[in-house]
Amino acid sequence: MKARIHLLLGSLGAALVAFALASPRVIAADKVDPVADAKAFQNFFFQKFPNVKHEDFVNGPYSMNEDMKRQWQEKEEFPPYEFALEAGKEMFSTPFKNGKTYADCFPNGGIGIRQNYPYFDSGEGKVITLELALNRCREANGEAPYSYIKDEMASLTAYMAYTSRGKLMDIKIPDDPRALAAYENGKRYFYTRRGQMNFSCASCHVQSPGERIRAETLAPALGILNAMPIYRSEWGGMGTTSRRFVTCNSQTRAVPLEPQSDEYRDVEYFLSYVANGLPISGPGARP
């Protein structure tokens, strides 16, 4: 904890200096270039962990620690998310009161499309995540929306992720300034420090993946959402992307935002885009 405090005071000091020197030069150089970002992001991890196979990064902490990987592989023989998967499959085919099903709301009947989510909706000018699309589908068919952090949403996304297993993440940023702005907002959120701990997502998942924070081995940020939703032994149950964001925030002592608020959707957009080309491995099991 002592180091964190120096970090806190140090970074506040550095910020002061940066803030004072914020000359136009810094702003001008910052043209948003997602393609270059993604390449730099992936190379950072490929060089930092040369002997981790590229597609292994989607296995989070297990790509960082052999002993844990063995425990994970043993669990994968009959994984604890088996029940959520089956519940999701059943829910996916059970028609709504009006006779329609989720398949009617999604391209290709919702099968094997998880790798294209989240996408930027030019009509609405906003990022649409899989969880949001599922609730919108329910509301469009006269059904009450599910909680974003509870089991029903996790079961549905688990089944949809399962039908995309192995497909490569394929997120598009259309040539629309609002899409670039959403991507940049997600990147800003990812690198911004928050909470009394003064951590950003990057403090843990870029600066120290593979190391431990208390008992948790930190996952690399590259491909960190490819396994969503995850069954965490810690929670003794399933967790959606929303639940992961909310709990991460409160662990840095930052008050979480509403699930699926703009920042969360944009950071999911950013993290998924920079993981383009890596396989979908959801649903996942995690410590």
Add this chain to the structure above:
Amino acid sequence: MASSIRVRATSTGDITEVQALIQHPMDTGLVKDSKGELIPAHFIQQLKFECNGKDVFVADWGTAVSKDPYVKFSFKGARKGDELKISWTDNKGGSDTTTAKIA
């Protein structure tokens, strides 16, 4: 509702490998809920596997078995297509049973 027991029984030669995953909270009775009250103990005490009318595996479990418990074992003397009967009882008198064909 689907049974709480998921089973995979595959036979190679004379040996049948059985894996089972059971949906059950396996509460120890030592954990408090968000309101600070103790969640009463609720765990599977006995799990029995029968094949061709004979017990092939019986598990006596305490509170230290993980939530959504998993167990794997193998036995001899069964062939593809034989039926495996699995049943459990817990400390609250709850129970469930299912059957599975050996693949």
Add this chain to the structure above:
Amino acid sequence: MTTTPKPHWRPHPTRRLILQGAASVALLGLGNLPFAPARAAANDKYPEEAFRQKSEADAIKALYGKAAEPSDKVKLDAPEIAENGGVVPISVTTSLDKVTSISFFVAENPNALAASYRIPEGTIPAVANRLKMARTTKLTAIVEADGKLYSATKEVKVTVGGCGG
């Protein structure tokens, strides 16, 4: 009341059904009798007494009524550091024969006996399952073979989860 051991020859079908009926009735009836006698685990009853014991030594005595000697014929596989104390995948195999029972003891848990398995004739003496461990602890697997007890022990490190907040 004990159930008659399963005869090797194929008994007359209806007699077998009666036997089975009697066995299952006995089982249900004795589910949670307070005074379950602490005899060898080979019978059908749930070893209530053994699961109630706190220490490993008492649990072994209550379950088997005799001491175990370490043996390298019992192969216990457990992680060095548990990724999560709530779900620790462990397994045991043994080359001993005439195995009738396999049990796991987690020394530092509130109750040492975690799980006990009855291995009928014809079943391979090997088990894999996932256990909870309260803290860093010694894990012991005991195999009852031909009436004698053989054990293997490993230490599993368990750390507090969570990272703050």
Add this chain to the structure above:
Amino acid sequence: MKRSLGLAMLLALSLAPSARAASEADYKAAYAAAEAASKEAAGMRNQWTVTVSALAAAKRAADDGDFGRAVAAAREAEALAKASIFQAVSEKEAWKAMEIR
């Protein structure tokens, strides 16, 4: 952890009133200031959980009539809220330094 809390407490003490016991009026003023700072932090979507719990502790202490403790807790909440505002403002640019390029 101790240092930053100490820092916040230090900040709070420097504003502490003279030796006389804190009155309900002192508490109301301190709580109002803390609440304003906390609302501003929430408005910047950068509220800290510890600010919220310090405010709640202040209210609980006031309800018990212990205005001394209530004022201290309110002052701490205000200091924490101000720290989170400072963090939000400085991070507006500081995050770029951490970006992988």
